[in-house]
Amino acid sequence: MPDKPIEISLNMTAKELYDTNPEYKAFQEADAQPMGVTFQGYDFPGYKEPTVIIKYPNGELSIDGVMSVLAYDDDEQANYKLSKINLGFLFNHKVSGISDENAYKKMMSFFKQLQDKGWTYAKNLSEPRLSPKDSFTFATKEGGNDFNLDYTYPLNFEQWMQLSDLQIWQLRHGTDVFMNIRINRQSDPETGNRHYLISLDVFDELELIKQGVMDKIHARD
Template sequence: MPKQILSVLVCFSFIFLTVACQAKHSELPDKPLEIALNMTAQELYDANPEYKVFQEADAQPMSVTFQGYDFPRYKEPTVIIKYPNGELSIDGVMSILAYDDNKKANYKLSKINLGFLFNQKVSGISDEDAYQKIMSFFKELQDKGWTYAKSLSEPRLSPKDSFTFATKEGGSDFNLDYTYPLNFEQWMQLSDLQVWQLRHGKDVFMNIRINRQSDPETGSRHYLISLDVFDESELIKQIIPNNYDESLTKEYSKLYGGLPEARLFFETKAIKMGLKIQQDQPDYTLPLVLKETGIDTRKFVSIDPYKIAYEEFIKRQEAGEDMTPYYENQPETKPEMSSQARGRCLADQPHSA
């Protein structure tokens, strides 16, 4: 998923710069810094006047500014991030980063990144302690109502099977259900750059990225954590190509007809691994998509992976065969796939030959 990987690199580059920046000597305010999803940059700064000295506004080309805060090492505050129907409190935040479009007045910060480290010491943190901290954090998130944000292009697997799919060759570590209770041995099998995808309700999403590193000189372990909290519009931006011409939801509707094939691609892989596809696993509604296009993603119709594999489906479809019988629930008409969508390749899905 190129967009997500690029976001990781940008985020951690920002964090590394933060770690290196220890020249600031300002005292940290006693109160937590508060930020809310979809507030403006000015509202963010007005709500936290005590943190003015730590403000960072990194201007970029194309009238873009990354708004936020940059904190020196060992002077990291507690940050409370608010979203519809909930909030999270994060200790030891090193950086806050949010995209601001200067071309739009009062642009709402629809995606907020928090960067922090698990360890508060130069010596780092043990893998065991990092494991305990992330499991405790995941438990807190579950208690607050956060669930796994399975997309329409992802395989329908049990939490346990999602771990197998994430760690076996040919699978995808983006599809790991965060509710699966990892043991320590499984924790150590994860990628050193692991991502979990979550949602709260229908319109708030969060990506958790962990970058596990070892100091080559001391062997000390460091776990850099990145939280992206964002709304539905930002979720759609992750799905559609960068060079879109129409509204986000209109572009999404063009790709919608190709999503069953994307899911079949991954479910074919999962079946080859001996995993069971949970065909009764529900999808969820994207309210903005429903409002602007009439598409209720909760009613998404998948291709039955036990009737046909991905390669065979593509081959026979391109030969002109009516593939309607291979869709689950036997829809009366096969979902349409526009010529634009047919020419595009979804993340990790190969172009058909």
């Protein structure tokens, strides 16, 4: 695996993505879909995952252990800008997995990194007006909703373990960049080893509008 991190910028083209990272050509993977859509990106072998640096307006993030990079590309538009990029990554590079305690420490450290870089909770206007602490209470009570979790609330380990094994965290940076973090806490049924799979979407305001439109369509259906 090359030593150089993969470099990605939100709203670069697929050609720019690949031209910027020639060392990773062997791992390129384009997945063609119906209706003139191709998912561009990379797929990496297990437990040999590289570091990815993703750049966005007024900032950048460095993510270790990235398993895959995926971005929607419209084949019918020349030089289409990749306005939504998905990174799948692990907190551990070992088959033996990771303890809940270490996963908690790594996640809280990641949240601290995001706060230091100016990321805030992306509260939707239709959501309840909750304080960061109340967002945890609401998310963990019966009938609550993980979408209301405010990542700025400093969870202790016991609270972390009260969250469901599938968590959703919504963030924004300024008014034009957004991030959804999906955490999937799993146990290997044969070994009992714990694994934390993270899916991170970084996208622009246009993608946010598209999501809102699709949510309304699905609600009518």
